[in-house]
Amino acid sequence: MSTVRKVGLVGWGAIGRVVGTALAEQQVPGAELTCIIDNRPLGDTAPAPQRTFDEALECCDLIVEAAGQGVVREWGERVLASGTDLLVASTGALTDDDLSKRLLATGPGRVYFTGGAVGGLDLLQAVRSLGPLDEVRLTTTKLPSTLEQPWMDEELLSKLRTATGPVEVMSGTARDIPVKFPKSTNVAASVALAVGDLDAVRVRVVADPGARHTRHVVEASGAHGAYRFDVAHLPDPGNPATSQVVPYAVLRSLAALAGRTGQIL
Template sequence: MTPRTPGTRKVGLVGWGAIGRVVGTALAAHRIPGAALECLVDNRPLGDSAPAPHVTFEEALRRCDLIVEAAGQDVVRAWGERVLTSGTDLLIASTGALTDQDLAERLLAAGPGRVYFTGGAVGGLDLLQAVRALGPLHEVRLTTTKLPATLEQPWMDEELLTRLRTATGPVEVMAGTARDIPAKFPRSTNVAASVALAVGDLDTVRVRVVADPGAHHTRHVIEASGPHGTYRFDVAHLPDPGNPATSQVVPHAVLRSLAALAGRTGQIL
């Protein structure tokens, strides 16, 4: 257990998968000053390798002042409001849940806990937020390209699944807005929600999801334009080897957000 000092954030980590293992291991190794791993929440047995007590969600709320969600959109829907009303802060990795406008409004209205989200696998969100202060962007486009197997979903019909499984080059899987796409791909398109949250409008962000059997990197291309300028961000990440639906960088983005919440000084960006 990480030693605590007065003012240390007591962190409850929800999820011990590709994201949670990296985040929890870093916290247990004392790599985030001002934050201590208090407990883990997961609906699976964790065995003896877990670096903190494995507890229920209710117990985590009693023990912690910050919950880090690293387990998917369903956790945000089921527990987000309860976390905040208990007085505990919530850091959300699965930002796609916030495209549900009713849920987002309930979370923003709940308290006294505060809700935060991390940008995850995409950059440029701080600039888009700054530009938004000058006036609305006229057009925002996001193209996400991933390996076909990471995009397969239960709602897909056989024709689409066959196109994905037999693709020899890029195939457009779906196009829509940031309001629609994250719900269709709950583990693969949180970036769309993050961009929309930065822009401030779910319907302005047009999203294309592309499957490419040659996509050794997960790629996100953001193109935005407005009366004050044009912007383009192009990022390509290695997928996580244990869960190719997410990028290796995502847990490190969560850790960066944790460091900011824990009060790291001398840093703006």
């Protein structure tokens, strides 16, 4: 493998634009933006050539997914089978057990995921080595408009649209919730991947019309201790379903994969 990671970026939206611009400006040592994959014409403003997926696999050794869970489902195995590594931002796709097993079994490319909008995952992974956690809870609070989904009935939509304070939209496990909210609850999947058990993580999704910030509260406890992480992010102005910090989490993961030293990984 070359010393410089040749990156193909999937998606030129709220996450992809930040990641792609930083790569094009050489802000990540050891990584260069080789091409962009998107199903919309990007014109002359994109900082790298637009390529098809198949073309990208010919010239890249790392694909960065920043376009949604569907990309991971449709292309993940083909990327890895080609010998290209895959960095997944839409971790909700990995709550599909069959898909996750197939990705882990496919190579020679390797699959990685980024923690996105939540912290403390490294500590949860460390605690997991001591023994199972007795309880893991995640409460995600967002603006009601970012949580509306095609499957919702009129009663639930009305509840969201007329809310004057926080209202619970849905509760379930980290296996269930990311399927229902594919663009809004990747954090649930990230926490579950760190804990190692999709069904052990209980998730509440709350709509709050007064939520200036997107909030994620993780609470975990077990025989070895108790842990709480509370993060509040400004939503991305172009896509309020995504927190502004997410592309920078992707860039941090990219920097680690590119071999930058002197950092806590």
